[in-house]
Amino acid sequence: MNLENFFNPNSVAVIGATSDKNKVGFSLMSNLLSGKKLKIFPVTLSENEVLGLPAFKSILDVPDEIDLAIIAVRADIVPQILTDCGKKKIPNAIVISSGFKEMGDDGKKLEESLAKIAQENDITLLGPNCLGVIDTKTDLNASFAGQKPLPGKIAFLSQSGALGTAMIDWTIGEGVGFSKFISLGNEAQLTEIDFLEYLESDPETDSILMYLENIHDGPEFIRTVSRITKKKPVIIIKAGMGGHGNMAVKSHTGSLAPQASVFIAACKQAGAVTVSSIRGFFNMSKTLSQGLTVNNPVQRLIIVTNGGGPGVIATDFVGKSKSLSMVDLNEKTKSALRKVLPPMAAVGNPIDIIGDALAERYDKALEILSEVKEADGIIVMLTPQMMTEVEETAKVLVKYNNKKKIFPIFIGGPEVEVGRDILIKSGMVCFTFPRDVVDSLDHLANNAPKIVGEGHSTRVPLVNSESTRGTLVAPQMVEFEEMTNLFFEYDISVSGIFVKDKFDIAPLLKKIKSQNFAAKIISGDIVHKTDSGAVALNLQSAEEAEKFWDDIRTKNPQAKISGMLVQPMAVGREVIIGMKRDPTFGPTILFGLGGILAEAIKDTSLRVAPIEKDEAFKMMQEIKGIKILQGLRGEKPINFDQLADILVNLSQLALDHPEIKEIDLNPVMATSEGAIVVDARVMV
Numbered sequence: 001m002n003l004e005n006f007f008n009p010n011s012v013a014v015i016g017a018t019s020d021k022n023k024v025g026f027s028l029m030s031n032l033l034s035g036k037k038l039k040i041f042p043v044t045l046s047e048n049e050v051l052g053l054p055a056f057k058s059i060l061d062v063p064d065e066i067d068l069a070i071i072a073v074r075a076d077i078v079p080q081i082l083t084d085c086g087k088k089k090i091p092n093a094i095v096i097s098s099g100f101k102e103m104g105d106d107g108k109k110l111e112e113s114l115a116k117i118a119q120e121n122d123i124t125l126l127g128p129n130c131l132g133v134i135d136t137k138t139d140l141n142a143s144f145a146g147q148k149p150l151p152g153k154i155a156f157l158s159q160s161g162a163l164g165t166a167m168i169d170w171t172i173g174e175g176v177g178f179s180k181f182i183s184l185g186n187e188a189q190l191t192e193i194d195f196l197e198y199l200e201s202d203p204e205t206d207s208i209l210m211y212l213e214n215i216h217d218g219p220e221f222i223r224t225v226s227r228i229t230k231k232k233p234v235i236i237i238k239a240g241m242g243g244h245g246n247m248a249v250k251s252h253t254g255s256l257a258p259q260a261s262v263f264i265a266a267c268k269q270a271g272a273v274t275v276s277s278i279r280g281f282f283n284m285s286k287t288l289s290q291g292l293t294v295n296n297p298v299q300r301l302i303i304v305t306n307g308g309g310p311g312v313i314a315t316d317f318v319g320k321s322k323s324l325s326m327v328d329l330n331e332k333t334k335s336a337l338r339k340v341l342p343p344m345a346a347v348g349n350p351i352d353i354i355g356d357a358l359a360e361r362y363d364k365a366l367e368i369l370s371e372v373k374e375a376d377g378i379i380v381m382l383t384p385q386m387m388t389e390v391e392e393t394a395k396v397l398v399k400y401n402n403k404k405k406i407f408p409i410f411i412g413g414p415e416v417e418v419g420r421d422i423l424i425k426s427g428m429v430c431f432t433f434p435r436d437v438v439d440s441l442d443h444l445a446n447n448a449p450k451i452v453g454e455g456h457s458t459r460v461p462l463v464n465s466e467s468t469r470g471t472l473v474a475p476q477m478v479e480f481e482e483m484t485n486l487f488f489e490y491d492i493s494v495s496g497i498f499v500k501d502k503f504d505i506a507p508l509l510k511k512i513k514s515q516n517f518a519a520k521i522i523s524g525d526i527v528h529k530t531d532s533g534a535v536a537l538n539l540q541s542a543e544e545a546e547k548f549w550d551d552i553r554t555k556n557p558q559a560k561i562s563g564m565l566v567q568p569m570a571v572g573r574e575v576i577i578g579m580k581r582d583p584t585f586g587p588t589i590l591f592g593l594g595g596i597l598a599e600a601i602k603d604t605s606l607r608v609a610p611i612e613k614d615e616a617f618k619m620m621q622e623i624k625g626i627k628i629l630q631g632l633r634g635e636k637p638i639n640f641d642q643l644a645d646i647l648v649n650l651s652q653l654a655l656d657h658p659e660i661k662e663i664d665l666n667p668v669m670a671t672s673e674g675a676i677v678v679d680a681r682v683m684v
Contacts, residue, residue, distance in 0.1 A: 001124060003190075003198045005092040007135040007180060009067035010038055012142065013059055013090070015081055016072035016097075017042030017050045024072045024096060026051075027144035028132070035148070036139040039064060059084045068092045070132065070142060075099030078128065079113050086121025093118070094142065095127035100186055102129055115188040130185025131161035134168075136178060137204045143183065152177020153206035154288050155199045157192055159184045159213045160239075163278070167209075170282055175424030176289045179204040191216045193224055200228045207233040207288040209281070215263075218585030222270045222608055229271030233294045233444065236267055236274050237281040262582045265606030269615070273443045280439060286429040287440040290405065297445040298377040298405055300327050302369050303350035305381035306357040306388070310411060311350035314379060314434035321438060323445030326350075327375045333368060340364035355385045359392035366396065370403040377405035379437060384415040394419035398426040407437045447622075475661045475683035477524035480562055483682045486657075490649040492665075495676045496567030498522070502549040506542035508566065516569045519545045520679060521552045525559035529679070532556070538569060570676050572669035573629055573638055576604070577646055579654045579663040587654030589647055591616075593625045594667040601625070609651035616644035629670065636672035643668070643675050659684050 012032060018025040025044070029051050032040050041062045042050035049055055056062050059069065059081065069090045071081050075097050085093055100111035111128060118125040126133070132143030136151040149168045154177065158164040161183045168181065179202070182195050193216065199205045208228065215221050225234055267274045271294060275281050292298060301318055303326070305311035318324045326349050329337075337347040341361065346352040351369070353361050362380070369378055380397055384390060390410070397406050408423055409431045410416040420430040431437040478486075484494050496518075497508050509517070521534040529535045533555065536548045549564060576594030581587050585608045592604030605622040607615060620626065620640055631637040646668065654660060662683040669676045 001194060003124065003194065005067040006126065006133050007140060008138045011041070011064055011066050012038060012068045012070060013041040013043055013062060013066045014070050014072070015043040015059055017044050017055065019047060019050050024144045028070055028072060028096070031141035031143060035141045041066065059088050066090045068094070068142065070094045070096060072096040075107070075110060079110070079117055082114055082117045082123065083121070086117065086123055090123065092124045093126070094130065094132055095125065096130060096132060096144065098129040100128045102186065111186060111188050118189050125189040127185040128188060131164055131183030133183065134181040147172060149181060150175065150177035152179060152289060153204065154178050154209055154285060155180045155202065155205040156209045157182050157184060157195055158211040160211055163211050167282070171285060174286060175429060176285050187216065193217060193220055196224050196228060205232065206291070208235070209285055210234065210236045212236060212238045215584050218266065218582065222266055222585065225270035225272050229294060233288060234272040235281070235284045235288065236272050237278065238263055238274065259582065261606055262585055262588045265588065266585050266608045268447070269607050271446070273446055275443060280443070283431065283436045283440045284443060286431065287444055289429060292444055294444060294446050297323070297448060298441050299324050299445050299448060299451050300374055300376045301325070302327050302372065302375045302378045303381065304353065304362070304365055304369065304378060305350055306353055306355055306385070307381065307383040308352050310381050310383060310434060311352055314381065314438065315350050317435055317438040321442040323448045323450055324438065324442050325450045327372060329372065333372060336368045337365060340368070356387055358387065359389040359396050362393050363396045366400045370400050375404065377407055379407045379409060381409045381411065381434070382416065382419065384412045390416050390419040391422060394422040397423065398428060401428055407431065409434055409437060478682040478684055480522045480565070483680065486653070486682070487680070490653045492646055492649055492677060494680050495570060495678055496565045498563055498565055500563040502546045505545045505564070505566065509542050516540060518567045518569055519548055520565045522562045522565055523559045526556065567678065570669040570678050572671040572676070574667035575643065575670055576664070576666040577650060577668055578665060579650055581654070581661050587651065589651050591619045591647060592623055593628070609654050611648060611651045613644045613648055616647040619647065638670035639672055639674050643670055646675060
């Protein structure tokens with residue numbers, strides 16, 4: 001699929017063109033005429049001339065070949081217009097018009113007809129209900145946006161036109177440039193994935209920003225983004241991340257793997273960065289505009305400030321971040337700073353050059369600090385005092401930005417504007433508050449471990465293993481024997497012996513070589529066994545087990561009981577391993593602390609199947625309770641290798657059996673010797 005004509009056409013027809021300044025057709029014509037030199041053909045029934053160009057009554061009347069048609073007419077006549085574009089052999093079309101699936105069922109049918117016409121006529125279609133596209137390299141503005149962004153190396157894909165125009169306006173003021181802006185609209189044909197594939201090899205694009213409301217093909221989205229993030233950062237903000245519309249079934253995995261968590265896990269797995277606010281999204285664009293990448297993040301920081309309070313706040317944010325750290329300055333550097341700074345100045349990190357600092361003091365400090373090899377970047381903070389030289393200080397920061405990445409934070413209003421302007425005109429950016437730059441750098445580091453000293457990670461290695469190979473219906477529980485047979489095919493075994501009748505308990509107990517044993521009732525009507533009293537521990541005789549069987553039947557007369565699972569008492573640290581099938585991404589795999597605390601603590605990590613063993617190890621390391629599993633107070637670490645095997649095998653099982661909706665392995669008892677699945681259920 002060739003998308004080049006959307007960004008570099010030689011000829012464009014605007015269907016719905018007009019000289020009326022209050023209409024979209026005027027904005028489209030005006031924007032096109034203000035950019036690159038190309039043939040523009042206005043098409044309208046009501047005017048003979050539009051903005052000095054002769055107008056045509058029909059696209060079929062245009063004598064020249066047309067690379068791109070832009071359609072801005074009433075929704076009900078768009079199908080006929082698109083059909084005429086097919087007759088004219090126009091390869092690409094943008095439908096600006098609204099009034100399609102966003103309006104309900106009738107609009108949805110109208111939109112489906114557009115997709116069908118485009119397919120039948122070999123037209124590549126963007127929209128409907130979109131803003132259009134902008135390419136700053138070719139100087140093409142095929143949109144009705146009020147302004148054209150500055151040139152840059154960031155591509156912006158948006159499923160919201162309103163956010164797109166707001167972003168363009170904001171970035172102009174902040175000195176952030178775009179390579180391309182693409183308003184996706186309703187995506188009747190072309191989707192975010194098509195444009196991602198185009199941007200993957202676009203030499204003018206170094207990084208990609210995306211605003212998403214939905215994803216059309218979850219697995220393909222992951223595959224595409226995974227390829228791109230090896231070369232270019234992808235930053236995503238997604239709407240609809242709340243819980244109102246997420247209907248989870250009644251199980252541990254269902255409640256622990258909501259749709260928002262799955263999306264974030266899928267992006268993380270693909271190497272993309274997700275942000276949760278528009279402010280964070282805007283600030284990420286500033287960071288990306290400085291040429292930073294996920295593969296080479298800025299993590300080790302020095303902070304220079306003329307105000308102690310802001311410096312402490314910024315340091316606190318770095319300390320709380322996932323991936324950033326403060327550089328521990330050596331005595332040689334501190335001694336050099338003492339020679340050029342006043343006696344009251346603090347020469348640790350942060351470096352407080354105190355409130356009366358003029359531009360010269362910033363200069364002397366940065367001359368020394370820009371030579372610190374352990375630092376990836378320097379946050380320089382300025383608060384306006386009566387003597388502060390805002391303009392000259394900004395020029396100092398520009399001077400040192402080529403030696404070490406400088407991240408200016410000018411806190412204030414009108415008094416600091418002149419400095420912000422100088423920074424922006426020089427190609428730098430300026431942040432307003434400490435959190436803005438710290439959060440942006442932390443997002444871009446994308447969960448890389450903190451670095452202290454000269455590159456030593458503060459994270460404890462997970463394991464010493466060398467093995468790192470690579471329409472809703474009510475769900476129903478799979479019968480226990482069918483489930484265990486399925487698990488057996490994937491090297492997953494559930495501890496214990498299953499009995500269908502209480503009179504089978506006594507003879508089968510002889511096979512369990514344990515003085516104490518546990519008994520669990522198996523029933524599709526009893527989901528949370530502990531809450532329902534369907535688990536008995538430390539039983540010592542068949543009589544106790546038989547009495548437990550009778551008690552459960554008495555307490556749950558309506559429940560269909562399939563049988564009882566009799567197990568030796570297991571010891572170890574409890575974890576949960578589960579699978580839930582997401583409507584967008586397919587099977588998702590969950591790991592966390594398990595047992596009765598699984599839902600209370602909700603300390604879990606997620607991945608999208610398939611996963612390999614090295615990814616399974618990363619999953620386990622991400623949970624907050626990892627130290628419990630690594631061993632505390634002399635305890636041995638659990639066997640992570642065997643847990644990783646279960647995670648990998650479960651992901652393959654889920655891919656092979658699309659009829660399975662959820663799987664709970666909870667708890668799995670993990671020890672230094674291995675891992676035992678103590679309880680499980682499968683929902684289809």
